[in-house]
Amino acid sequence: MEVMRHTSTFLRPPTPAADGPSLAYALVVLNQRLPRFAPVLWNHAKLRIFADGGANRVYDGMPKFFPEQDPSEIRRRYKPDIIRGDMDSIRPEVQEFYCNLGVKIEDVSYDQDTTDLHKCIAFICDSTPELDKSKLCILVAGALGGRFDHEAGNINVLYKFSGTRIILLSDDCLIQLLPRTHSHEIHIQSSVQGPHCGLIPIGAPSASTTTTGLQWDLTDTGMSFGGLISTSNIVREERITVNSDSDLLWTISIKKDI
Ligand SMILES: Nc1ncnc2c1ncn2[C@@H]1O[C@H](COP(=O)(O)OP(=O)(O)OP(=O)(O)O)[C@@H](O)[C@H]1O
Numbered sequence: 233m234e235v236m237r238h239t240s241t242f243l244r245p246p247t248p249a250a251d252g253p254s255l256a257y258a259l260v261v262l263n264q265r266l267p268r269f270a271p272v273l274w275n276h277a278k279l280r281i282f283a284d285g286g287a288n289r290v291y292d293g294m295p296k297f298f299p300e301q302d303p304s305e306i307r308r309r310y311k312p313d314i315i316r317g318d319m320d321s322i323r324p325e326v327q328e329f330y331c332n333l334g335v336k337i338e339d340v341s342y343d344q345d346t347t348d349l350h351k352c353i354a355f356i357c358d359s360t361p362e363l364d365k366s367k368l369c370i371l372v373a374g375a376l377g378g379r380f381d382h383e384a385g386n387i388n389v390l391y392k393f394s395g396t397r398i399i400l401l402s403d404d405c406l407i408q409l410l411p412r413t414h415s416h417e418i419h420i421q422s423s424v425q426g427p428h429c430g431l432i433p434i435g436a437p438s439a440s441t442t443t444t445g446l447q448w449d450l451t452d453t454g455m456s457f458g459g460l461i462s463t464s465n466i467v468r469e470e471r472i473t474v475n476s477d478s479d480l481l482w483t484i485s486i487k488k489d490i
């Protein structure tokens with residue numbers, strides 16, 4: 233089975249050597265408090281999208297990371313490529329500010345069956361040539377730690393777009409899908425993440441999962457809700473491997489001091 237490799241170099245300031253030619257990042261900002269490392273994510277991204285009320289969060293929150301600088305200068309610096317959603321949460325003055333900067337604002341409120349995050353991911357996938365899809369990685373800021381229906385909707389997007397690398401982020405942790413179609417090698421950036429981690433069979437039970445590099449490794453172990461799921465596990469090695477017959481969510485804590 234083909235190996236899929238994962239690293240979280242996007243949590244550290246970009247250096248030409250670290251990102252290399254391997255992945256092209258896009259950033260989606262949701263309507264939740266900006267993670268403290270949002271400027272670092274921004275600098276990694278080649279495409280930046282605000283999901284509806286996510287625009288308010290950047291407008292209000294980015295200047296607070298740079299208290300010595302002029303807020304409107306910061307707002308102009310952190311200008312998105314597009315704002316997309318059903319536009320019922322973006323404040324009128326925020327919409328006007330970005331509109332005056334020439335930002336495209338796309339009202340897709342005719343669709344009340346998919347979330348704003350779904351609409352943003354669909355936009356990124358549609359605008360990425362097929363050839364570049366395997367190199368695309370979408371970072372989603374503010375996806376966790378709020379309303380549970382929104383969190384579940386955000387996780388569902390990982391499953392709906394399971395062929396695309398998508399990483400949900402909060403201040404405290406990240407979540408990504410490990411598709412059963414691959415075996416997985418996760419490289420831990422121990423200066424910015426860990427040691428707490430989990431492997432969660434949220435979409436369907438797993439009859440057999442095998443890992444290496446964890447304190448409580450699984451060896452051809454079954455996992456299901458109502459039975460065993462791996463929470464409060466600890467990364468023990470720099471390289472973790474995961475093989476499973478089922479799609480799993482991988483989650484790892486993010487260090488408080490980054
Ligand atoms: N409390 C939250 N927790 C997690 N994700 C959130 C939360 N609030 C918003 N989001 C994410 O940000 C996106 C944009 O948020 P926004 O508030 O603009 O959506 P919305 O469609 O107006 O939500 P609703 O009408 O259900 O309150 C949502 O699609 C969701 O992915």
Ligand SMILES: Cc1ncc(C[n+]2csc(CCO)c2C)c(N)n1
Binds near residue numbers: 344348
């Ligand atoms: C069964 C079902 N439940 C909820 C909604 C509502 N809904 C889901 S996504 C969305 C857009 C939010 O920006 C809205 C309103 C629906 N359509 N179908």
